[in-house]
Amino acid sequence: MDFSDSNQVINYFNRSKYSNDENKKALSAIMLSGGTVNYVWRLVFTDNTTAILKQFPASLRSNPNFALPQVRSNLEYEALCIVEDQLPKDSTWHAPTPYFFDENHHVILCQDMKGxxxxxxxxxxxxxxxxxxxxxxxxxxxxxxxxxxxxxxxxxxxxxxxxxxxxxxxxxxxxxxxxxxxxxxxxxxxxxxxxxxxxxxxxxxxxxxxxxxxxxxxxxxxxxxxxxxxxxxxxxxxxxxxxxxxxxxxxxxxxxxxxxxxxxxxxxxxxxxxxxxxxxxxxxxxxxxxxxxxxxxxxxxxxxxxxxxxxxxxxxx
The missing domain is CATH 3.90.1200.10 (Aminoglycoside phosphotransferase (APH), C-terminal lobe)
Structure with a gap:
């Protein structure tokens, strides 16, 4: 699975359990600017809503010889769940709502934030x-x-x-x-x-x-x-x-x-x-x-x- 390829990212999402359960299909995937570590995509769905798909590879994108523990995806997902559960909804700040976590592929789908x-x-x-x-x-x-x-x-x-x-x-x-x-x-x-x-x-x-x-x-x-x-x-x-x-x-x-x-x-x-x-x-x-x-x-x-x-x-x- 190549998470640097937009077509493969779209196919990955559209075959996911989340896509089936929520009746969501991705039309396009836009790689967001910035970042040398992870693959971060904005998915655009058939209903014109969006979400962020983030995949955590085993090494730096800019330096394949620099290994990084992929368990960092677990840390991010758990932290997002903590914020979602405990931060008051009227707070001046918030974090992306996590939608699903694929531990096998080290992928998080979460809310697309404004700003x-x-x-x-x-x-x-x-x-x-x-x-x-x-x-x-x-x-x-x-x-x-x-x-x-x-x-x-x-x-x-x-x-x-x-x-x-x-x-x-x-x-x-x-x-x-x-x-x-x-x-x-x-x-x-x-x-x-x-x-x-x-x-x-x-x-x-x-x-x-x-x-x-x-x-x-x-x-x-x-x-x-x-x-x-x-x-x-x-x-x-x-x-x-x-x-x-x-x-x-x-x-x-x-x-x-x-x-x-x-x-x-x-x-x-x-x-x-x-x-x-x-x-x-x-x-x-x-x-x-x-x-x-x-x-x-x-x-x-x-x-x-x-x-x-x-x-x-x-x-x-």
Whole structure:
């Protein structure tokens, strides 16, 4: 079964039990832009409704030699079910409703969400200026809500096989910090490691960044997608990841950097932590890791990272 081929995707769905039970037939399949890991298709049905079909291959699409555990499909499906069951329907944010899960082929069919990613919105000047307050409040509330879910099978997320893979990426941080002129890189790394183990019974989204957030400006709703890295930890880990991404967007001419800076300020004014979580370390961990990513288009990466690290002392106030 080749999930890179639209005709095979359509045939797969139309032969599925869900298609038969719901009397749904797919007319077309449109591969969505973005993503180097999974196959994500928008299915268009005969009644003009749509849904998202997501297949989780055994390796990176961009690098077949980089193996990835396909159990990540189970993690995403379980996380979507938890949100569907426990998040109040009148919440400002939501996640796609899961329709079916084919464990044998590692396929999830779920709701097609409205909205545009925050990542793309911040590429256009003034796109969220009139919506800054509610967006900031919701972005802060999301990690708290996720951490508050009751998860009966929490060990599934605590023992995610994706965690060692991600930790392997972060292990490069001390050397990268030195490259960036941060001579105390190992100290930052040690502090960041401590934040990861600060909560083992709370759920995290695990990939909380602007491309995972779809914003419907008309309905004033946020949809959170891409849950395959869901794991356990303190909500500050998710929040620190989002802050780091927005901070880098605030230093780049490729985005509305002034809008990004305002959004970060609004989020920080909403964030309050009384349990001593080291947000500064979680944030700097992500800043260092993300400094390797080319899409920021930073003029002077070393100078900008040093600037952001120096300014980060306010995060633990």
């Amino acid at each position: 545009e990613s925050l990542f793309d919105l911040l590429k256009r000047k003034g796109s969220i200026n009139n919506d800054m307050e509610w967006i900031a409040k919701t972005l802060v509330q999301i990690p708290r809500d996720i951490a508050g879910f009751s998860v009966s099978n929490i060990s599934m997320f605590e023992n995610s096989p994706l965690i060692p893979i991600m930790n392997g990426l972060y292990a490069r941080n001390p050397a990268r910090a030195i490259e960036l002129g941060l001579l105390d890189g190992q100290a930052w790394f040690d502090r960041a490691v401590a934040t990861e183990s600060s909560a083992t019974r709370q759920l995290l989204h695990g990939d909380y960044w602007p491309a995972s957030v779809l914003i419907d400006l008309q309905e004033k709703k946020i949809a959170l997608v891409d849950w395959e890295l869901a794991r356990t930890g303190h909500p500050g880990c998710d929040f620190g990841q989002m802050l780091a991404n927005i901070a880098l967007m605030g230093e780049s001419q490729a985005y509305d950097h002034e809008e990004a800076k305002k959004l970060m300020q609004e989020m920080m004014s909403e964030w309050q932590s009384t349990d001593g979580f080291d947000l500064q370390a979680a944030y700097i961990k992500r800043i260092i890791q993300l400094s390797n990513v080319s899409h920021w288009h930073l003029d002077d990466t070393n100078a900008i990272i040093q600037k952001l690290v120096k300014a980060s002392s306010q995060l633990n106030v």
